[in-house]
Amino acid sequence: MGTLLEVQDLRVRFHTTEGVVHAVNGISYSMQEGETVALVGESGCGKSVSMMSILRLIPCPPGEVAEGRALFGQRDLLQLEEAELERIRGGQIGMVFQDPMTSLNPVLTIGRQITETLRAHTSSDGASARTRTLELLDMVGLPAAEERLQDYPHQFSGGMRQRAMIAMALACSPKLLIADEPTTALDVTIQAQIVELALQLRERLGMAIIWITHDLGVVAGLADRVLVMYAGYLVEEAPVLELFSRPWHPYTLSLLAALPRVDRPRSSRLKPIPGAPPNLLAEAHGCPFAPRCGFVMNRCRAENPPLVEIEAGRKLACWANVETGQPR
Amino acid sequence: MGQYILRRVLQAIPLLFIISVVIFALMMSAGDPLATMGGRRATRPSDRARLARQLGLDKPLSTQYLYWLIGNDWDRLDLDGDGVAESPGRRLGVLRGDFGTSLVNRGRPALEVIWDRLPNTLLLMVPAEIVIVLGALLVGIYSALRQYSWLDHAMTALSFVGYSMPIFFVALLSMYLFAVLFRRWGLPYLPTVGMFEPTVGKTPLEVMRHMVLPVFSIATISLAGYSRYIRSTMLEVLSQDYIRTARAKGLPQREVVLIHALKNASLPIVTVVGLDLPFLLAGALVTESIFAWPGMGRLFIYHLERTDLPVVMGILLLISLAVVTFQLITDVAYAWLDPRIRYN
Amino acid sequence: MDTAAGLTLPRLEELEAPPLSLAQLFWRRFRRHRMALAGAVTLALLTLYSLGGSLFLTEAFANFTQTALRLQAPSASHPFGTDTIGRDILARTIYGGQISLLIGLAAMLVELVIGVGVGALAGYYGKVIDSLLMRITEAWLNIPALFLLLIMAKSFGGRIPDVQLLGRSFSGSVVAIILIIGLTSWMYLARIVRAEFLSLKEQDFVLAARATGTSDLSIILQHILPNSVAPIVVAATLSVGNAILTESYISFLGLGVQPPTATWGNMLEGAHGYIEQAPWLWIFPGTLILLTVLSINFIGDGLRDALDPRSRAI
Numbered sequence: 001m002g003t004l005l006e007v008q009d010l011r012v013r014f015h016t017t018e019g020v021v022h023a024v025n026g027i028s029y030s031m032q033e034g035e036t037v038a039l040v041g042e043s044g045c046g047k048s049v050s051m052m053s054i055l056r057l058i059p060c061p062p063g064e065v066a067e068g069r070a071l072f073g074q075r076d077l078l079q080l081e082e083a084e085l086e087r088i089r090g091g092q093i094g095m096v097f098q099d100p101m102t103s104l105n106p107v108l109t110i111g112r113q114i115t116e117t118l119r120a121h122t123s124s125d126g127a128s129a130r131t132r133t134l135e136l137l138d139m140v141g142l143p144a145a146e147e148r149l150q151d152y153p154h155q156f157s158g159g160m161r162q163r164a165m166i167a168m169a170l171a172c173s174p175k176l177l178i179a180d181e182p183t184t185a186l187d188v189t190i191q192a193q194i195v196e197l198a199l200q201l202r203e204r205l206g207m208a209i210i211w212i213t214h215d216l217g218v219v220a221g222l223a224d225r226v227l228v229m230y231a232g233y234l235v236e237e238a239p240v241l242e243l244f245s246r247p248w249h250p251y252t253l254s255l256l257a258a259l260p261r262v263d264r265p266r267s268s269r270l271k272p273i274p275g276a277p278p279n280l281l282a283e284a285h286g287c288p289f290a291p292r293c294g295f296v297m298n299r300c301r302a303e304n305p306p307l308v309e310i311e312a313g314r315k316l317a318c319w320a321n322v323e324t325g326q327p328r
Numbered sequence: 329m330g331q332y333i334l335r336r337v338l339q340a341i342p343l344l345f346i347i348s349v350v351i352f353a354l355m356m357s358a359g360d361p362l363a364t365m366g367g368r369r370a371t372r373p374s375d376r377a378r379l380a381r382q383l384g385l386d387k388p389l390s391t392q393y394l395y396w397l398i399g400n401d402w403d404r405l406d407l408d409g410d411g412v413a414e415s416p417g418r419r420l421g422v423l424r425g426d427f428g429t430s431l432v433n434r435g436r437p438a439l440e441v442i443w444d445r446l447p448n449t450l451l452l453m454v455p456a457e458i459v460i461v462l463g464a465l466l467v468g469i470y471s472a473l474r475q476y477s478w479l480d481h482a483m484t485a486l487s488f489v490g491y492s493m494p495i496f497f498v499a500l501l502s503m504y505l506f507a508v509l510f511r512r513w514g515l516p517y518l519p520t521v522g523m524f525e526p527t528v529g530k531t532p533l534e535v536m537r538h539m540v541l542p543v544f545s546i547a548t549i550s551l552a553g554y555s556r557y558i559r560s561t562m563l564e565v566l567s568q569d570y571i572r573t574a575r576a577k578g579l580p581q582r583e584v585v586l587i588h589a590l591k592n593a594s595l596p597i598v599t600v601v602g603l604d605l606p607f608l609l610a611g612a613l614v615t616e617s618i619f620a621w622p623g624m625g626r627l628f629i630y631h632l633e634r635t636d637l638p639v640v641m642g643i644l645l646l647i648s649l650a651v652v653t654f655q656l657i658t659d660v661a662y663a664w665l666d667p668r669i670r671y672n
Numbered sequence: 673m674d675t676a677a678g679l680t681l682p683r684l685e686e687l688e689a690p691p692l693s694l695a696q697l698f699w700r701r702f703r704r705h706r707m708a709l710a711g712a713v714t715l716a717l718l719t720l721y722s723l724g725g726s727l728f729l730t731e732a733f734a735n736f737t738q739t740a741l742r743l744q745a746p747s748a749s750h751p752f753g754t755d756t757i758g759r760d761i762l763a764r765t766i767y768g769g770q771i772s773l774l775i776g777l778a779a780m781l782v783e784l785v786i787g788v789g790v791g792a793l794a795g796y797y798g799k800v801i802d803s804l805l806m807r808i809t810e811a812w813l814n815i816p817a818l819f820l821l822l823i824m825a826k827s828f829g830g831r832i833p834d835v836q837l838l839g840r841s842f843s844g845s846v847v848a849i850i851l852i853i854g855l856t857s858w859m860y861l862a863r864i865v866r867a868e869f870l871s872l873k874e875q876d877f878v879l880a881a882r883a884t885g886t887s888d889l890s891i892i893l894q895h896i897l898p899n900s901v902a903p904i905v906v907a908a909t910l911s912v913g914n915a916i917l918t919e920s921y922i923s924f925l926g927l928g929v930q931p932p933t934a935t936w937g938n939m940l941e942g943a944h945g946y947i948e949q950a951p952w953l954w955i956f957p958g959t960l961i962l963l964t965v966l967s968i969n970f971i972g973d974g975l976r977d978a979l980d981p982r983s984r985a986i
Contacts, residue, residue, distance in 0.1 A: 090578030102569040107591045117577045152667040346811040358827040492966035494920050497958040610818035618944045648815045
């Protein structure tokens with residue numbers, strides 16, 4: 001099992017009329033083949049932007065990948081020729097987006113939107129593409145696949161659309177599936193179905209998955225490893241069980257504490273994280289979480305802690321030790 | 329879908345009714361009704377009285393409207409003024425194609441006069457529309473893809489200039505450049521008068537040579553306006569999520585733009601093209617006058633100057649009908665093209 | 673500020689960018705639109721030209737015919753040349769500009785009154801009234817405007833007597849043209865106003881006003897209308913340019929404002945007959961029309977960006 005994807009010091013900026021927005025500030029991580037990584041953080045922390053910029057799907061201008069490398073099988077995706085990148089997109093890396101209603105083309109049939117991926121990346125002719133498409137629709141649990149081919153997105157329900165999106169993303173058996181908050185726009189019951197589907201597909205196909213979400217509940221059931229992002233920075237990295245049992249970053253702590261839990265007494269109150277996310281227009285001095293941190297020290301406001309490996313497989317960007325309350 | 333078509337057709341009927349009322353009202357207040365509908369100058373008082381009764385001018389307005397619309401050959405008129413209706417009317421009404429007789433053309437049915445010239449106007453309008461749509465698509469899509477480039481800015485500025493110009497200015501400029509100046513400079517130049525050179529005859533080549541300047545004049549302004557519209561529509565479409573999905577699937581740029589984007593962009597474009605007919609007609613009107621093109625527009629001006637209301641009103645009716653029909657076709661085409669409407 | 677849990681809550685100013693006032697936002701966006709500014713400057717210059725020019729050249733001079741001097745090329749004594757009956761073109765463009773601009777503004781006001789009236793009533797009352805008014809609007813829209821205008825100009829143009837105002841005599845056809853253009857162009861405004869009213873009347877502040885017994889007229893004029901000003905201003909601005917263009921079309925075809933009163937449009941009448949000998953006949957007034965309408969279009973575009981960025985059409 002080799003390294004599938006290695007991201008090094010990725011920095012992404014947006015040039016807006018109000019100033020420069022620092023969306024992603026030097027994140028680095030690597031992924032192995034076949035593993036499932038969850039990328040967690042609140043809205044606006046840069047998790048979607050970081051993934052989309054790796055595939056160069058961010059419009060530039062106003063976006064700009066200021067620095068960094070994204071090595072996919074030894075090739076830097078950020079430096080590839082457009083034609084080469086097109087081969088990898090959809091062929092080796094599949095992507096599922098958040099809102100299936102707006103992410104599917106309303107004037108093309110579902111069948112067409114799947115077969116065109118096949119025709120772009122494999123040498124299938126019309127008939128074999130069609131057969132494969134039917135296979136895919138069946139695989140993602142869409143009944144009566146034959147009729148489904150001629151349907152348009154608006155004729156599907158939300159859950160069905162998302163299944164179709166997954167079929168599209170997996171059409172060419174990619175090595176990596178990136179799912180950008182695929183269940184956020186769906187009903188809770190449908191969410192569970194989609195997560196279940198993802199688990200089944202992983203069993204069957206063995207692809208690596210990056211699952212972007214702000215929902216920790218989904219993370220627990222799905223991920224091998226978790227990356228926590230805040231304000232464009234990677235602040236913690238840990239195997240999933242470790243993260244839930246021994247969280248180290250104050251932000252992770254707050255996220256877990258804010259989760260409504262069935263096993264707490266009814267009278268206990270929910271604990272939201274005080275304050276608001278930072279203004280990404282300003283360059284941060286010191287740790288971006290400092291204004292909201294319960295463990296903040298003077299050093300935090302002056303210096304931004306780097307992401308360091310504390311134990312094998314566990315990284316942290318924090319000056320404090322939340323277990324002891326002392327500087328680390 | 330069939331229901332939708334039926335509904336639109338039914339909606340068009342009250343619309344046509346109101347339009348006919350407006351035109352009728354305009355006609356009644358525009359000139360001497362005797363001349364309007366009579367077609368001959370009656371001088372003796374008894375003749376005038378007889379004509380007035382024949383035209384139903386002694387009847388209430390609503391009856392006059394009825395006669396105008398469906399004729400009076402099914403009713404009897406009192407022509408000799410003795411209070412007894414004895415003679416059947418001879419008008420067939422507008423709905424059956426009777427627009428009256430032309431004053432200028434000595435008693436020829438107005439519709440015939442108009443119909444003679446109609447093809448010549450179509451010869452200008454149809455190529456103009458083709459030029460407009462193709463040109464605007466080219467410029468609009470290119471500008472959208474090369475957003476922020478200097479070419480995009482240049483084309484935007486040119487578009488602004490283009491649709492701020494009156495058509496006759498475009499016509500005069502092109503006339504001056506391609507006819508006068510080119511001839512002065514010894515370059516092959518384009519003709520500016522009429523449909524063909526009488527000495528050469530009405531050959532297709534001759535006609536096409538003469539068509540160039542008028543068609544260009546009509547097309548320029550609409551092209552300028554539409555290219556901007558197509559540009560902004562394309563930009564909007566290109567920023568949609570499904571385009572991002574198409575790119576994430578690794579589809580080549582050409583496929584993304586020409587199929588995924590354009591198919592969506594073509595929907596509002598179809599609507600706008602459908603709305604273009606009145607402007608095309610206006611363009612034809614002005615251009616025909618300048619280039620002495622023997623079409624319906626020039627006919628309109630000529631007969632309007634001479635207060636030949638049967639022909640003038642006839643033209644107005646025909647083109648209004650054309651506009652309503654064209655819009656109906658456009659709406660239906662839109663509904664057919666958009667699967668969200670077609671399959672629902 | 674400390675909370676019970678011992679955490680410090682940050683101050684709001686640290687976290688958010690300071691909000692801008694509406695006026696500041698407007699000016700920022702308008703300023704970005706350099707073409708709009710260029711348009712505003714050009715329009716100001718053109719207005720200055722038309723109004724200020726009359727301080728130097730009298731109207732009598734503009735209408736003074738000297739057939740001996742007909743069709744003279746631009747020279748020192750006649751910088752824009754002379755027309756087919758020897759009148760100075762420069763002077764005529766000055767006075768023509770006054771009329772053209774006047775017609776543009778006045779026609780816009782007529783359209784405004786009718787369009788806002790119809791649109792407000794249709795949008796506010798809905799149902800039957802809306803249906804009826806919209807059918808009428810559609811009917812007007814479907815009759816090709818230029819043809820309608822020409823017929824109306826021919827029929828009614830001559831029936832209005834000349835007007836004496838501020839010591840000058842205006843051809844009655846000016847008033848007629850203003851009314852006719854206004855009467856045939858109000859539909860676009862009506863549709864915009866109707867759309868605004870349809871969406872605004874469902875808002876809570878309207879329900880609140882109704883609940884307190886405010887009269888319909890009050891609600892329309894004092895509550896809804898002020899909130900729909902943005903698209904109305906944009907449309908009204910663009911309609912001035914449109915009115916100037918329309919007038920030029922009618923006058924060019926000889927059925928608009930009648931000489932000796934000059935407009936930029938009627939100065940071009942018949943110019944195509946002299947295309948070889950006297951291009952100055954049409955280049956000057958034509959360019960002036962172009963510059964005016966272009967400036968107005970730029971300004972309208974800038975206004976739209978600044979006031980109503982959501983409604984991006986053409």
